[in-house]
Amino acid sequence: MAGDERRSETGRGRRGFLKAATLGSAAAVLRPSTLVGQERNGRSLGGGVGGYGERSGFESTLRRVRGSRYEQAAGSLTPLQDLNGTITPSALHFERHHAGIPDIDPAEHRLLIDGLVDRPLVFSVDELQRMPAVTRVYFVECSGNGRVKWSPAEPETDAQAAFGMTSCSEWTGVPVSVLLREAGVRPDASWMVAEGADACRLTRSVPLDKAMDDILVAYGQNGEAIRPAQGYPLRLLIPGWEGNISIKWLRRLQLVDQSYLTREETAKYTDLMPNGEARQYTFVMDSKSVITRPSGGHRLDGPGFYQISGLAWSGRGRVQRVEVSTDGGRSWSEAQLQGPVLPLAHTRFRFDWSWDGSETTLASRCIDESGDVQPTRASLIAVRGTQSSYHNNAIQGWRIGRDGTVENVDV
Ligand code: CO
Numbered sequence: 001m002a003g004d005e006r007r008s009e010t011g012r013g014r015r016g017f018l019k020a021a022t023l024g025s026a027a028a029v030l031r032p033s034t035l036v037g038q039e040r041n042g043r044s045l046g047g048g049v050g051g052y053g054e055r056s057g058f059e060s061t062l063r064r065v066r067g068s069r070y071e072q073a074a075g076s077l078t079p080l081q082d083l084n085g086t087i088t089p090s091a092l093h094f095e096r097h098h099a100g101i102p103d104i105d106p107a108e109h110r111l112l113i114d115g116l117v118d119r120p121l122v123f124s125v126d127e128l129q130r131m132p133a134v135t136r137v138y139f140v141e142c143s144g145n146g147r148v149k150w151s152p153a154e155p156e157t158d159a160q161a162a163f164g165m166t167s168c169s170e171w172t173g174v175p176v177s178v179l180l181r182e183a184g185v186r187p188d189a190s191w192m193v194a195e196g197a198d199a200c201r202l203t204r205s206v207p208l209d210k211a212m213d214d215i216l217v218a219y220g221q222n223g224e225a226i227r228p229a230q231g232y233p234l235r236l237l238i239p240g241w242e243g244n245i246s247i248k249w250l251r252r253l254q255l256v257d258q259s260y261l262t263r264e265e266t267a268k269y270t271d272l273m274p275n276g277e278a279r280q281y282t283f284v285m286d287s288k289s290v291i292t293r294p295s296g297g298h299r300l301d302g303p304g305f306y307q308i309s310g311l312a313w314s315g316r317g318r319v320q321r322v323e324v325s326t327d328g329g330r331s332w333s334e335a336q337l338q339g340p341v342l343p344l345a346h347t348r349f350r351f352d353w354s355w356d357g358s359e360t361t362l363a364s365r366c367i368d369e370s371g372d373v374q375p376t377r378a379s380l381i382a383v384r385g386t387q388s389s390y391h392n393n394a395i396q397g398w399r400i401g402r403d404g405t406v407e408n409v410d411v
Contacts, residue, residue, distance in 0.1 A: 077164025088167035099199035106233035115255035118184030141166035143242035143390040157408040158296035168346035172220030189255040197249040205259040240315030240344040241283040274385035285315035286393040289366035300404035303357035314368035322349040328361035
C-alpha cells in the first residue's frame with residue numbers, strides 16, 4: 001500500500017491506483033465528463049488581490065463560542081476536527097478570558113521587571129523587539145481541556161467540544177532568561193509573579209527555574225503580531241504548562257521569594273482529590289491524543305479505505321509513540337508520526353485503515369518521551385476521583401455505527 005502511494009506521487013503508480021480503486025477507494029472513478037462542471041464556471045477574469053488575505057468563501061469552519069453565565073462569552077474552541085497538519089491558524093486559536101479582551105495600543109504598552117532584581121527595568125514593545133529573539137512551535141492548552149471526560153460520554157460530543165481548548169502556534173519572542181539576566185536576579189529570588197493588563201489583572205506565580213529555562217515574552221504568532229485574544233501586544237509563553245499561566249497582555253514580571261497564592265492558584269486551577277486534599281501547582285499538561293478524522297459528527301461514506309488522523313502532544317517533551325485501536329481498545333497498533341516531531345508541540349499521527357462496514361470503536365493513546373502513557377478514563381478516575389475539573393487526559397473513543405455515523409464513547 002505504502003509503496004503504491006510513493007509511486008503515485010512520482011506519476012508511475014497508475015496501476016497501483018486503479019487496483020486500490022477496485023478495492024473500494026475513496027476516489028470516484030474518472031469519467032470523460034469530469035471537467036464539465038469546472039468549464040461551466042467559464043473563463044472570465046478571476047478575483048483581484050487584497051492587502052490582507054481571506055479564506056475561500058466555500059470554507060466555513062469556525063471556533064465554537066462557549067456559553068457563559070456572564071453577559072460576555074469567555075471562551076471559544078478550536079475546531080480540531082476540521083484542521084490539517086499541526087499549526088492552528090491564528091484566527092482559530094482557542095480563547096479563554098477572565099475579564100474580556102483589552103484593546104491595547106502597543107505604543108503605550110510597557111513591561112515592568114522589578115522585585116528582587118539589581119536593576120528594575122521598563123521595556124516598550126519596540127525595545128523588546130531589539131532584544132535577541134527565538135522562534136519556537138509550542139502548543140497552548142487550557143488545563144480544563146478534556147473536562148467533559150470527567151462525566152460519562154455523551155454521544156453528540158465532538159472533538160471540538162471535548163478537546164478544542166488546545167492550539168499550536170509558531171511563537172516569536174525574547175527568552176525571559178535574557179531579560180532577567182539584564183535586570184540581575186538577586187540570590188533570594190525563587191518565584192516570578194507575572195501580571196496581565198486585562199481588567200482582572202490576571203496574576204500567576206511562576207517558579208524561577210522554569211522562567212530561566214524556556215519561557216518567552218512573545219510578540220509574534222504564526223509570523224504576524226499576536227492576536228488581541230492571545231495577548232496583544234505581549235504575552236508570556238510557558239511551554240508545556242497549563243494555558244492559564246501563560247499570562248496574556250503581560251505588563252509585569254516581579255521577582256519574589258515565594259509563591260503569591262493568587263486566586264488562579266488557590267480558588268481555581270487546583271485539583272480536588274478523593275481524600276479531600278487539593279493538588280496545587282499542577283502545571284504540566286500530561287500526554288494526550290485525539291483522533292480528529294474521523295471523529296464525532298463525521299459520517300463515513302460506506303466501507304473502504306480511510307486514513308485515520310489525529311493530534312498528540314505532551315507537556316513533558318516529545319511524543320514518542322501513538323497507538324491506535326480500531327477494535328475498541330482490545331488491540332493497539334503503532335501509528336505513523338508526521339515529522340519533524342517537536343517537543344511541547346502538537347504532533348500529527350496517521351493510521352491507514354480499511355473499514356469493513358461493521359460497528360466498531362476507534363481510539364488513540366499517546367506515549368511521550370518521559371514514558372507517560374495516556375490512561376483510560378476508568379484508570380484515571382480510580383486515582384483522581386471525579387471532583388477535579390482540570391487535567392483530564394483520558395483516552396478518547398469514537399464509535400463507528402453501521403450507517404457510518406461517528407459518536408463519542410468511553411473506552
Ligand atoms: Co493545574
